[in-house]
Amino acid sequence: MEKRVRFKSRWLPWVLVAPQLAITLIFFYWPAAQALLQSVMMDAPFGGSLEFVGLDNFRQLFNDPDYLASFRTTAIFSILVAVCGLSISLLLAVMANRVVRGERFYKTLLIWPYAVAPVVAGVLWVFMFASPMGVIAFWLQAVGINWNHLLNSNHAMTLIIIAAVWKQISYNFLFFLAGLQSIPKSLIEAAAIDGASPWRRFWTIVFPLLSPTTFFLLVINVVYSFFDTFGIIDATTKGGPGKDTSILVYKVYYDGFKAMDMGGSAAQSVILMAIVVTLTVIQFRFVEKKVQY
Amino acid sequence: MRHKFAAAVFAGLFSMGASAQVEIQWWHSMGGALGEWVNDLAKDFNASQSEYKVVPTFKGTYDESMTAAIAAFRSGNAPHILQVFEVGTATMMASKGAIVPVGKVMGDAGVKFDPAAYVPAVAGYYTAPNGQMLSFPFNSSTTVFHYNKDAFKAAGLDPEAPPKTWIEVTQAAAKLKASGHACPFTTSWISWTQLESFSAWHNVEFATKGNGMRGIDARLTFNTPLHVRHIENLSNMAKQGLFVYKGRANAADATFVSGECAMATGSSALYGNVKRNAKFASGISTLPYYPDVEGAPQNTVIGGASLWVMSGKKATDYKGVGQFFAFLSRPEEAAKSHQRTGYLPVTIASYELTEKSGFYKQNPGTDVSVTQMIRKTTDKSRGIRLGNFVQIRTIIDEELEQVWAGKKAPKEALDTAVKRGNEQLDRFLKANK
Numbered sequence: 001m002e003k004r005v006r007f008k009s010r011w012l013p014w015v016l017v018a019p020q021l022a023i024t025l026i027f028f029y030w031p032a033a034q035a036l037l038q039s040v041m042m043d044a045p046f047g048g049s050l051e052f053v054g055l056d057n058f059r060q061l062f063n064d065p066d067y068l069a070s071f072r073t074t075a076i077f078s079i080l081v082a083v084c085g086l087s088i089s090l091l092l093a094v095m096a097n098r099v100v101r102g103e104r105f106y107k108t109l110l111i112w113p114y115a116v117a118p119v120v121a122g123v124l125w126v127f128m129f130a131s132p133m134g135v136i137a138f139w140l141q142a143v144g145i146n147w148n149h150l151l152n153s154n155h156a157m158t159l160i161i162i163a164a165v166w167k168q169i170s171y172n173f174l175f176f177l178a179g180l181q182s183i184p185k186s187l188i189e190a191a192a193i194d195g196a197s198p199w200r201r202f203w204t205i206v207f208p209l210l211s212p213t214t215f216f217l218l219v220i221n222v223v224y225s226f227f228d229t230f231g232i233i234d235a236t237t238k239g240g241p242g243k244d245t246s247i248l249v250y251k252v253y254y255d256g257f258k259a260m261d262m263g264g265s266a267a268q269s270v271i272l273m274a275i276v277v278t279l280t281v282i283q284f285r286f287v288e289k290k291v292q293y
Numbered sequence: 294m295r296h297k298f299a300a301a302v303f304a305g306l307f308s309m310g311a312s313a314q315v316e317i318q319w320w321h322s323m324g325g326a327l328g329e330w331v332n333d334l335a336k337d338f339n340a341s342q343s344e345y346k347v348v349p350t351f352k353g354t355y356d357e358s359m360t361a362a363i364a365a366f367r368s369g370n371a372p373h374i375l376q377v378f379e380v381g382t383a384t385m386m387a388s389k390g391a392i393v394p395v396g397k398v399m400g401d402a403g404v405k406f407d408p409a410a411y412v413p414a415v416a417g418y419y420t421a422p423n424g425q426m427l428s429f430p431f432n433s434s435t436t437v438f439h440y441n442k443d444a445f446k447a448a449g450l451d452p453e454a455p456p457k458t459w460i461e462v463t464q465a466a467a468k469l470k471a472s473g474h475a476c477p478f479t480t481s482w483i484s485w486t487q488l489e490s491f492s493a494w495h496n497v498e499f500a501t502k503g504n505g506m507r508g509i510d511a512r513l514t515f516n517t518p519l520h521v522r523h524i525e526n527l528s529n530m531a532k533q534g535l536f537v538y539k540g541r542a543n544a545a546d547a548t549f550v551s552g553e554c555a556m557a558t559g560s561s562a563l564y565g566n567v568k569r570n571a572k573f574a575s576g577i578s579t580l581p582y583y584p585d586v587e588g589a590p591q592n593t594v595i596g597g598a599s600l601w602v603m604s605g606k607k608a609t610d611y612k613g614v615g616q617f618f619a620f621l622s623r624p625e626e627a628a629k630s631h632q633r634t635g636y637l638p639v640t641i642a643s644y645e646l647t648e649k650s651g652f653y654k655q656n657p658g659t660d661v662s663v664t665q666m667i668r669k670t671t672d673k674s675r676g677i678r679l680g681n682f683v684q685i686r687t688i689i690d691e692e693l694e695q696v697w698a699g700k701k702a703p704k705e706a707l708d709t710a711v712k713r714g715n716e717q718l719d720r721f722l723k724a725n726k
Binding site: 042046048053060240241242257261 | 389691697
């Protein structure tokens, strides 16, 4: 006999998923459709001269060598933010997992930066690196490094990566720690009895078992570095020196909200959307195969 | 966001109290001491009559308040009065359906309005080619040269004889460096001080069509030999450590006020900040120039902001706006504002009143900006009004940073900036056909 409850009604399932559907439609599909529509329009800031321009906005973007260069900048930035962010937080999580006394206190401290807004995080780091008064700039001066993120591209890139990674570490840390705590102790103990070193235990047991978490965080971190970092950049380098830290999302923000070029900004967000969709598909297609659930 | 929300709630609470009066919403970008000034103006106007009530609301920086106003206008909730920075002027002028010309507002309100009463170099910037005043010249500043008198003394320079030409600036900078100053000279607003005002000051065009004042189909021209020569000069100063780049917009202001940098070109409105916070004696002088250039020094261009009246309000509301502007134009009110903030006087009468009161004698240097502006302007120096100016300024920032970093030659950087800037002008032209 069938044990599952069956709903015969035709409309009840729809009613049950309706709230979720409504949220998805209103908050995701509607803005996305608006962006698509706006990307083929040209409009004066206050409206009144809405005009269909076809693919003009896109054509202009791809004729701009600076825009093409910002793909490279974005790739460097995103890879470094994701790699540094994940490895540092994994290290911290592994360490925190071993702490017995004062564990809560320690974890709370590590989670704090997550509550800091991106702009504030940016300003905080700018203060420390501001030459010549900032604390870190002062130390660097003492060891012979003349820090100048206003004109040195590498310094500027380092600064925004540090700020972006610092902001995201807490989030990664939380998930890694939860992941570590769900790994059965018996497995690790068995390996220890067999004579495996802590290093080996980590790489052959802990790390593979942690892979679902790592994969999830990889997706989240890439999306984070692509979308959530314009506040940090606006507060630190404003895309400079030149355009050397102007990542794609910063230009979307700048063109849309500072320069009030809605069409151009929408075209860029459509491109950005396409990139992130592609990246996510690739991650789920290829990287996920290596994940052991 | 939370601030905006709180501000909206406050505005809502206040508006409930005064239902009999006609409310005039005024969105502005004046923070700190300048915010108090704006609030005092509204308070004084509200106390002077009982029909209208001006409600000022701080909406963040200039670009933030403009973005907020655009969103509000599109949803039908625009304020009556919006303060817009000078680089947004072309955008506002092109948005014909969104604004009501100030000349018309004043006329309809039946208040006495004489465009000739306003300082020409200031009001001219906000006047349409057909002679109609489009926005109210509320807070205009111009580019001046600030210097640290104490540092001059320490370097063996005469604190009462500031450098007048770029050659003298270089020489003074060398002496300051020799006396141990790590930052002899810096500048805020690179594009405004070193290219825009620089062009007007030397009576050369920054862009064609009278710098865009005669039409929006202008082309940029700031890559002439004179401009290249000046950027080369600055680049050489940067290499020798005489000019230190301190970042975009007004980031360099703080380095002058703190005493880190000894000389700085920047806004005349920095005066108030220096007076209140600097722990040294400071002086203001005219913008440096090249004496061998014919026609220099001419006049400098304005910055700051003006007040625009948004469309779609009731006729009675506009009467109140007209009354308020008439209040701001009163000689004694305008003079008080000028002396309090360091912004340029709005009307000629307010300038004369300030002069008569002996204010300039008591506060040496405060008249520099005025004398730089109250001159007969030429077609090349009247002002610079270009579409997508925000982007063009950023492009100039980006290209010149490459020069200071030693990655691009001055000529190459200026040529690229002109080319990229012209693309922005094309785009503006297309959007506002």
